[in-house]
Amino acid sequence: MPKPYPREFREDVIRVARNREPGVHLKQVAADFGISESCLNNWLAKADREDGVRLGDPQQAASERELRKRIRLLEQENEVLRRAAAYLSQANLPKMIYPLVRELAATDAPIRVPVAVTCRVLKIARQPFYRWLAQPVTASEWDQALLANAIFDAHRDDPAFGYRLVADEVHDAGFDACERTVWKVCSTNGWWSSFGKKRGKNGKKSGPPVHDDLVQRDFTALGPNELWLTDITEHPTGEGKLYLCAIKDVFSNRIVGYSIDSRMKSRLAVNALNNAVARRGDVTGTICHSDRGSQFRSRKFVHALNGHGMVGSMGKVGAAGDNAAMESFFSLLQRNVLDRQTWATREELRIAIVTWIERTYHRRRRQAALGRLTPIEFELIMNQTVVLAA
Secondary structure: OOOOHHHHHHHHHHHHOOOOOOOHHHHHHHHHHHHHHHHHHHHHHHHHHOOOOOOOOOHHHHHHHHHHHHHHHHHHHHHHHHHHHHHHHHOOOOOOHHHHHHHHHHHOOOOOOOOHHHHHOOOOOOOHHHHHOOOOHHHHHHHHHHHHHHHHHHHHHHOOHHHHHHHHHHHOOOOOOHHHHHHHHHHHHOOOOOOOOOOOOOOOOOOOOOOOOOOOOOOOOOOOOOEEEEEEEEEEEOOOOEEEEEEEEEOOOOEEEEEEEEOOHHHHHOOOOOOOHHHOOOOOOOOOOOOOOHHHOOOOHHHHHHHOOEEEEOOOOOOOOHHHHHHHHHHHHHOOHHHHOOOOOOOHHHHHHHHHHHHHHHHHOOOOHHOOEEEEHHHHHHHHHHHHHO
């Protein structure tokens, strides 16, 4: 009995089938993903039952309208909380949140949220917001901006001056500001004396490798499941970034597993590895090569490799050539999908990525390194050759 398809793969196929363009039949979608039409119909029927879809029932019309209204309200509230995360980290509240309220209420926003809903979720009054909307810049803020310009001019005239000497220059220019205020402005904007202590950004360095480099930039394999490459890429959408972790078999250049998520955690790499193992079967002894990203050095990913009997491999820091074959795939994905348009939602970009990988890259795009064959055709021919040779 064949192994079941990974859950994430089934969900992606259902997404593509439900969002297919007019005139595209389920038979074509099934062929693009390498499954039968009856299998796809079964997946869709099961998904409809789980989602509670009941078509043609007039008794549920009223309740469905209420549910849609509630769902729309929940989507608006979720959008407010998601967008407010960056604003709530600021110290000057609630005024710093007012631009967000205005952006969410704009007519061209991806999810338009009324001012009343945003203020209720964030627990702020509406009247101060409307006063700010009528006068976004107050007199005190204007004075602070003029002071900051004077401090910048003094710092630019002599970069060797510290904040105390800059305060003297600002005082001579007619501004009444103490040294502590000048220091705060200089600290916020990074205007330091050229003789001051050199300040680093965050001091973070890549961690030590957990595996040796077993590949040494030799991206060749004599058979399937001999050498896998993996990496993570990201792309922005109107809802935030979307992250893709893909695993490629060097033998046929096929993407044997992938996982897509809104967060770049270790589970993203672990899910991609588990999906690849579920689709390829016995992978004992397979080398899985990656860079030194924290996701691939995590305890969860290392345990997943050991659990499947695989061997880890890892390149050097800042050496893109150590994983060049995987970088070339992401470059191809960037040109053909990611940079083709602006993506409003993560769901829209996810469907585009999955469709391009399964339909175009695997089954339509011929590669010179494979003898002008697609990855699916190459694996099929090579498997038949092995069977005949045996």
